Structures are given as C-alpha cells and as structure tokens.
Amino acid sequence: MGKNSLPDKIYLTLGGGLGDVIYDYMGGHRGWDKLESLKKAHPNIKIKVMASTHNPQTLELLKYNPYIDEVEEFGWQTDGKPLFLKHANGYIDIQQIKQITSTLPSKTPKIYLGEEDKQILEQIVGRGSFVFVHPFAGLNDRIPFKPTDQFIKIIDAVIDNTKHNVFVIGANHVRANRENPIDIIEELNYEREGLFNLVNKPEANIRLALGLVEKAHSFIGSWSCYSCAFWTLKKKTIVLVPKNLGDRLTKRFQPGGRWQKRGACKVLYIDKETQMVNVTKKILEHYNDRPYSNQNS
16 A cells, blocks of 8 residues: 555554543544544545453444444453554554544544434433533543532522523443453432433433533532543533542642543532531532633532
C-alpha cells in the first residue's frame, strides 16, 4: 500500500474501563472523529472495532452505529497496541493513516439508540429537566459512601428544592482485571415522584445512559464513567471524591490543571465522617443561575 493509498480495511480501538471508552468515543479520540466522514466518503471500506475493556457490556454502545461493520472483543488485556496489531489480520489502524484522514471533516461520534431506547429516553425527557445521578464507580477507592442509599438524601434534595427531576442508572456486573474478576454491586432501592430509577432494570443499557447524558441538565455522583461523559460534553458536573484522593486530584481539576478542559466541574472531597446533610447543602448552593466554573471544596 502506498503512503497516500487508502486501505480497504480499517480498524479503530477502544480500551480500558467504561470511562475510558466513553471519553475516547464521545471525545473523538483515537480516530473516532473521522469514522463517519470516512465511511460516507468511502462506503465500501470495511470498518472493524477492536476492543479490550474491563467490562464487555461497554460494547453495547456500538450496537446501532451504522458505520461499523464488525466488533472484535478480547477481554481485558494490558498489551495495548501490540494486542491489536497482533490480531489486525489485514486491517490498518485508522491512526496510521492520519495523513489521509486529516483532509476529512471531524465529527463527534453520535449515540445511536434502538427503538426501545428512544421510547424510554422520550418518556424521561418529556417529564422536564433532569439531573443525572450516578453514585457508582468501578474501583472501591472512588466510591465516597457505602451504602449508596445515602445518595437518597441528594436525590430528595434535588427534586424537592430545584426545578429538576433525577435519573439514576447502574447494573451489577463483573469487572475484569489482571488477576481476578471483581463483582461490582450497584443497587439503589428507592422510588418516588420525580425519580427515574433504572438501576438493574433490564431495559437499561449504556446507549440509553449516554443518550440521557446528552439531554441531562447536569451530573452529580462519584468519580465514575458517566462523570467522564459530562466532562467530555463540558456540562455542569459535581463529583464526590474520597479525601484520600484529594492530593492526587486537586491539581488536575484546578484552573490550568490536566482536567480543567473537561468542563465545569465542582469537586467535593468527603470521607466517612462527612455529614451528608452538609454535602447536600453544598450541592444545592451550586444549583443556581450564576456562571459556573471549575471549583474545589
């Protein structure tokens, strides 16, 4: 193949946890911003996605994407690029042909929904503005409170004191790692007016969640995969983070820090002694009409 020749088989990659997948896909990284333009300009090109993730359910995101011909999943492995090169089988990484794709328009990949997804999304959006609450996270040191029932105080406060409803999603699953799989338990047994609780509901999936991210007013929750989605879209985000991660994260969220560009993010550092009533008070203070910027507490 010549330097400026377009291959007839191209692959894109996804790797890591769900947050990594979301950030790369919705942010248009790893060549994802060129997928739609490439396929429209050259419809006969075969597009394959090669993925190695902690949670294979992340690939539900790609189910209805019309520009993907094949998805190949390898489970969680740490080889990175060598893994994908080993299994390329005649496909070329889209990142290797940047000199060709650079002439194509960049487009943020869309979230493509199934019919049932669309119906649920319309039902929720039709009820008015809502906040996306996600108290779960894949790693234990990211979970501010156990049990997550303590987030009920936040849910009630938002519904009762703001103009917003609340949407919550999550699912029990097995997270792969280098040694032994980890059982991740995500449960929230609570129902009330103004709350859309889809935790462990069969109709819930990652596509629907990300479709709702795009429609949501803002985010409240742990340092989780869906907080990454709100950062990527630069939407108002309140993240509850354990204090033991404070030194590590403060520099990243502050102005000029690594994550400031990810959007308007308020970080609340908490521990087991933190009173939830104080947390909810701080959260409500930020649900006003003032300009919103990166802050830490």
